Amino acid sequence: MTTNVWLQHIWTDSKLCWNPKDYGGVEVLYVPSELIWLPDIVLYNNADGNYQVTIMNKAKLSYNGTVEWTPPAIYKSMCQIDVEWFPFDAQTCEMKFGSWTYGGLEVDLKHKNEQMQHEEQELTVGPDGENQWETVWVVDDGIDLNDYYPSVEWDILRVPGKRHQKKYPCCISPFIDLTYEIHLRRKTLFYTLHLLPNAVLRKQKEREALSQRRLTLQRQSILEQMEIHTAPSSAEAIKRIAGHGRESSGLIAHFASTSREREQNGSLYREQSPLKSAVDSLFDHPLHVENVQQ
Structure with a gap:
């Protein structure tokens, strides 16, 4: 599945705080993203070999340490297709994002609209290979479709976002990912x-x-x-x-x-x-x- 997206990252960097009174009332700066620390968020189920963002646009810095970085990206992700009911079929494709280097104690990934999330129980395969129930945090609208250009072949039914937090015997820090499910239905x-x-x-x-x-x-x-x-x-x-x-x-x-x-x-x-x-x-x-x- 090929998607053209804008990735909206928002985090707090305590080293990038300043007092606007000391700098002529300046509250916002736009700086090259190569000059600041960036979270290494990658698409885990990438099918193209290019896991990271390739276009390094400028980041927005606020005086309170808030950093906003919204780079554009074109992803090719793996998606299991069920063609049994073609052409009257519906598909569910996932885009799984997470940090490549840091664990959950260093970089904690959260939904932007965290106040609208709710908990669900999901059956997954544990580290020992056994099925187990896992708590996931879900938002119904995980992807902003306001600027979405409609496809001539598919209708998007819903795009929930899920936050997973997994622990493995090898590590103290949990591994966190944000998975977005894109539910599609073919136009028939x-x-x-x-x-x-x-x-x-x-x-x-x-x-x-x-x-x-x-x-x-x-x-x-x-x-x-x-x-x-x-x-x-x-x-x-x-x-x-x-x-x-x-x-x-x-x-x-x-x-x-x-x-x-x-x-x-x-x-x-x-x-x-x-x-x-x-x-x-x-x-x-x-x-x-x-x-x-x-």
Whole structure:
């Protein structure tokens, strides 16, 4: 998963305090971030090999020692994808941040809106490999989406943030991380419009049905090729739509063969009911989709 983010760091450095009265009333300074101490916060589940921030913008210093540093960053993080229900699937991707060097006694990571957090119990794997319940501190809106540019393929449902505090037998200091869960749901309008099988929704005359089912079979093959290039590969689950597509192709081929035999032998056409005529008129008007790009 590729994300373009602004990382907002706020901490207190007692060595960077001053009295504004002694410096002409100056209360705020902007200094190069390379000149001050910075927390080494990295993305643990990075998939790009570049764990730290690459753009070192200026930091904001306040006279009371508060430091604000908001560097931009582009992350590529690992995300386990479940494609079983593609294209009607929902995914949950995590971004796990923590200090690379310091433990919780030196650098304590907290949510910015700490006053809005609540405690939850989460089942995790302990240091001994056994399952155990762990207390996590959760905020419902862990990521600020005010400047989010909507994706053409995904909807963001929610972005909770979780604070984990783990202890290991090797160390006295706990290890703290902030994990942000991004819950995504795929936009399905394009797939819904193209996956509706006309041969199932409308009852046609036999001669028309033969050509229509052949066309549907060809379209099904195109959709399967599109699925191969669109859906991520996964060995964890088999896409249900893939199995359905193969079954549909077999059924359509069977129907086409049956229709051909009936056409050769000659068959009587049944009159259409008002409902079928209404469905016919609905699909007799072509649907134009322009500027569709993968």
